Amino acid sequence: MADAAPFQRLALIGIGLIGSSIARAARRGGLAGHIAATSRTQATRDKAMDLGIVDSVHETAAEAVADADLVIVCTHLGSYETIARSIAGHLKHGAIVSDVGSVKGQVFRTLGAALPDHVTLIPGHPVSGTENSGPEAGFAELFDNRWWILTPDQETDAEAVERLSAFVAGLGSRVEIMDARRHDLVLAITSHLPHLIAYNIVGTADDLETVTQGEVIKYSAGGFRDFTRIAASDPEFWRDVFLTNREAVLEMLGRFTEDLIALQRAIRWRQGDTLEGLFTRTRAVRQRIIDAGQETDAVNFGRNPADGRSSGDSD
Numbered sequence: 001m002a003d004a005a006p007f008q009r010l011a012l013i014g015i016g017l018i019g020s021s022i023a024r025a026a027r028r029g030g031l032a033g034h035i036a037a038t039s040r041t042q043a044t045r046d047k048a049m050d051l052g053i054v055d056s057v058h059e060t061a062a063e064a065v066a067d068a069d070l071v072i073v074c075t076h077l078g079s080y081e082t083i084a085r086s087i088a089g090h091l092k093h094g095a096i097v098s099d100v101g102s103v104k105g106q107v108f109r110t111l112g113a114a115l116p117d118h119v120t121l122i123p124g125h126p127v128s129g130t131e132n133s134g135p136e137a138g139f140a141e142l143f144d145n146r147w148w149i150l151t152p153d154q155e156t157d158a159e160a161v162e163r164l165s166a167f168v169a170g171l172g173s174r175v176e177i178m179d180a181r182r183h184d185l186v187l188a189i190t191s192h193l194p195h196l197i198a199y200n201i202v203g204t205a206d207d208l209e210t211v212t213q214g215e216v217i218k219y220s221a222g223g224f225r226d227f228t229r230i231a232a233s234d235p236e237f238w239r240d241v242f243l244t245n246r247e248a249v250l251e252m253l254g255r256f257t258e259d260l261i262a263l264q265r266a267i268r269w270r271q272g273d274t275l276e277g278l279f280t281r282t283r284a285v286r287q288r289i290i291d292a293g294q295e296t297d298a299v300n301f302g303r304n305p306a307d308g309r310s311s312g313d314s315d
Contacts, residue, residue: 006031007031008032009032010069010072011072012035012037013061013087014074015053015057016135016138019100020048020053020138021143023138027140029171031171034055036056036064036068037057038064045059048135053135061083062089065095066090071095073098077241078240080107080110085114088114088116091118091119094120095119096120100126106244107151120157122152122161123151123152125149126173127146127147127148145294150178151183185251187245189252192242195241199238266278
């Protein structure tokens with residue numbers, strides 16, 4: 001975007017689905033003069049260079065962030081503390097540090113506690129993703145018309161927030177400023193709990209003794225297939241999400257359990273009106289999401305089996 005404030009050097013710590021998509025979208029929008037990246041493995045670093053989505057790759061995060069105006073951490077939440085310690089002494093004065101994690105309170109407790117005062121921390125979360133991973137899974141359109149939530153605190157430099165907001169908008173996203181605690185509560189119900197339910201349902205099907213695994217695979221109906229798509233998301237990533245946002249998740253899980261028991265009672269006592277009323281209400285929610293441009297009513301939810309892309313949230 002012409003009105004986006006470009007950064008001379010963008011450093012991406014982690015170059016998987018989200019990191020590589022940021023690189024591609026930044027290239028598309030001309031938002032960074034140089035894109036540097038780092039990853040844990042040489043194979044991933046080589047792949048990023050082979051794809052031509054970055055200008056340089058580095059073995060360590062400290063090397064990648066040297067002289068960077070914007071640093072975005074695109075790794076698992078459990079790695080933040082180690083990363084913060086490794087880059088703290090190498091960050092440029094005035095640099096902006098952000099992330100893409102699904103839990104924002106954790107960022108202030110880890111990155112915020114270790115970073116020097118001469119940089120600005122602005123936690124962020126692009127509400128978009130797929131179940132796929134690796135630099136080859138990314139695509140520039142991943143963030144188009146999707147929300148990207150930023151959670152600065154009250155003391156964060158306003159100019160830095162505006163600059164990062166412009167960058168995020170340049171990637172194609174719609175920017176939302178939100179309190180970190182509220183973000184974690186909202187995402188607990190819209191993203192974290194659905195993933196937990198998907199993992200549990202697929203696990204239950206896998207554990208059933210009266211139904212063979214072959215039958216589960218062979219006769220999977222559309223609903224179960226969609227659960228397996230979500231349940232195929234990165235196990236390490238989601239382990240960290242549930243452990244770092246456990247209070248909000250447990251609160252929402254308690255509410256869900258109560259509602260599930262009420263639904264069980266309605267089925268037991270043949271309360272058809274109760275069931276139909278719920279199903280009608282939830283169908284309307286789906287339509288509102290489509291009307292808001294956050295989903296499509298196309299066949300197969302708009303997913304293209306050929307390239308594996310999905311509009312579902314996986315983070």
